[in-house]
Amino acid sequence: MQLELLNEQGQAASKVDAPDTVFGRDYNEALVHQIVVAYQANARQGTRAQKDRAMVKHSTKKPWRQKGTGRARAGMTSSPLWRGGGRIFPNSPDENFTQKVNKKMFRAGMAAIFSQLARDGRLAVVDSLTVESPKTKALAQKFKAMGLESVMVIADQVDENLYLASRNLANVLVVEPRYADPLSLVFYKKVLVTKAAMEKLKEMFA
Numbered sequence: 001m002q003l004e005l006l007n008e009q010g011q012a013a014s015k016v017d018a019p020d021t022v023f024g025r026d027y028n029e030a031l032v033h034q035i036v037v038a039y040q041a042n043a044r045q046g047t048r049a050q051k052d053r054a055m056v057k058h059s060t061k062k063p064w065r066q067k068g069t070g071r072a073r074a075g076m077t078s079s080p081l082w083r084g085g086g087r088i089f090p091n092s093p094d095e096n097f098t099q100k101v102n103k104k105m106f107r108a109g110m111a112a113i114f115s116q117l118a119r120d121g122r123l124a125v126v127d128s129l130t131v132e133s134p135k136t137k138a139l140a141q142k143f144k145a146m147g148l149e150s151v152m153v154i155a156d157q158v159d160e161n162l163y164l165a166s167r168n169l170a171n172v173l174v175v176e177p178r179y180a181d182p183l184s185l186v187f188y189k190k191v192l193v194t195k196a197a198m199e200k201l202k203e204m205f206a
Contacts, residue, residue: 010146053086
């Protein structure tokens with residue numbers, strides 16, 4: 001498998017060999033969907049809470065007599081059928097949304113995403129990506145010169161200058177290979193991988 005090697009102007013200067021075990025796999029839509037959904041579910045926090053009929057503030061007095069009114073019988077105003085009553089199946093603060101994904105499945109799913117990005121032309125390689133100072137404007141101009149608006153950069157090492165320069169750009173994400181996640185890979189229109197980071201991805205997902 002060969003990937004485009006971009007220059008400073010965002011043009012394909014040459015080709016670089018990439019391992020087929022990571023960038024040349026078949027696309028498994030069901031597996032990719034599973035790891036993306038699991039990643040989103042594992043990021044959820046069970047902080048929402050609702051009250052059941054025992055927790056709402058109410059009176060135990062019967063609203064009206066059982067028979068003869070023509071209305072439906074009612075016992076308490078805490079009934080879930082009433083406005084202001086408790087919920088039937090309330091959300092609890094200790095609710096767990098996590099989904100388990102085996103390591104082998106996760107590696108295969110990530111390799112499938114990288115492979116599909118390569119086939120679609122959304123993945124490219126750069127020699128390196130550095131900035132001389134932690135200036136957001138300088139990094140934004142560099143991406144503009146390369147014709148990139150929405151980009152995820154996977155660098156072998158993210159130094160302080162690169163981190164500070166990129167953190168305030170809305171459509172830019174710069175991470176190390178170990179922090180690459182399936183949701184970001186699918187979301188950003190272009191993915192740039194440095195040569196050194198490509199070797200790390202080979203060790204992680206091959």
